[in-house]
Amino acid sequence: ISHTSPLTPNTHQPPKHRPTARAEQRRAHPPMVFLKTHRTGSSTVQNILFRLGERESATFAFPSHTYQFNYPDRFRAAFVDELPEGSSQFDLLCSHMRLDLREVRKVMPQNAVFITVLRDPIKTFESVFGYYTSTVPAFLTAHRAAAIEGKSALSVFLDSPEIFWDPKEPRNGLAKNPMSFDMGFNNQKWNGSWPEDLAQLEEAFHLVMIAEHFDESLVLLGALLGLEHEDLAYLRLNVRAGNSVTDLDENMQAKVRSWNVLDTLLYDFFVQVFWEKASQFGMERLKAEVERLRAFTEDVRRKCVSRAEVPPGELEDLLRPWQTETATIVGYEVQGNLSLQDQGFCIRMMLPELQYHSHLYFKQYGRDMRAWFPTYVLENPKQYTFWMFYSSDKTISGLGVFTNKLMS
Incomplete structure (x- = not known):
């Protein structure tokens, strides 16, 4: 199945916002590491970085296989594909991994910003x-x-999580304190190294964004990297349909908090750090910048989005998010009657991770990605496999999709 859906080179600005002298003279952002945590709004942040990196012709540190750095293993420098010909360093690392700071620093420049x-x-x-x-x-x-x-499966799990959770099974990393696991911590229980590890993370990360204060986080990110509102406009990606979300009563919330006590400590710590950074930025200034960002983003959304929360069966292949067996992931339908330039910008804002990742990988290496099925989903009998058709200038001219049964 294929169709034509041009995606022009990402050298333009958002609709109705043409390059200014300042934008043309703006320096490229510093090298950056984005630790993409699971189910935290990270796909939306990654899309912002994908767009920024593509426009600035950044060199991405991509996994040598799949869309993730051999997750759930801890990150190793050996997981990264080779430095492309003509590049002197990697500029952006923003694919899923389980953090190992020492190994990441082997790959990225010393002045890399961690978020x-x-x-x-x-x-x-x-x-x-x-x-x-x-x-x-x-x-x-x-x-x-x-x-x-x-x-419900969640209530059964929370009643007796120890019955179902085998800490020796590596694929169970997300089953307890998933954010701590992504951060590279021992997620099983508190140990004496936790305070030291937490302090090391605070020192390493220039910004830990907070999903519940997403727009405030983007303003601080913009200040950190020297970005404009046009760089930070976004659509929420990889979002579940309402019927895929389980409502939790107070009792279930308490059980979740008890089972994930390390994540609670981690989150509470970095919320405090976040507001300290916000205070340094200036609260009144932050509030004003958030209002400007929201107004700009809303203008872009009205320009780009014809329909939101579109079921996957009603989406064209290019814009259909990857689906799991137990959750329906919705997407966006792009407005019609857009210029080719505006269409390219709008599609990029709503382009799911796998499609965008494949597109950028091909542009960087001039070859298709290697087999991408991560080992920890081999029990899932159906996945989407994507392939893209390219014109001579390596821009997406179409995308195909089929469903296949994973082979052992």
């Missing part, structure tokens, strides 16, 4: 469970038990 995003642990865990029910063994076992008991 990540955290989310309320209760919301994060509910989302992780719903999204990865069929691929995390602990969740899948609870799901099967729930089918027998006639209860």
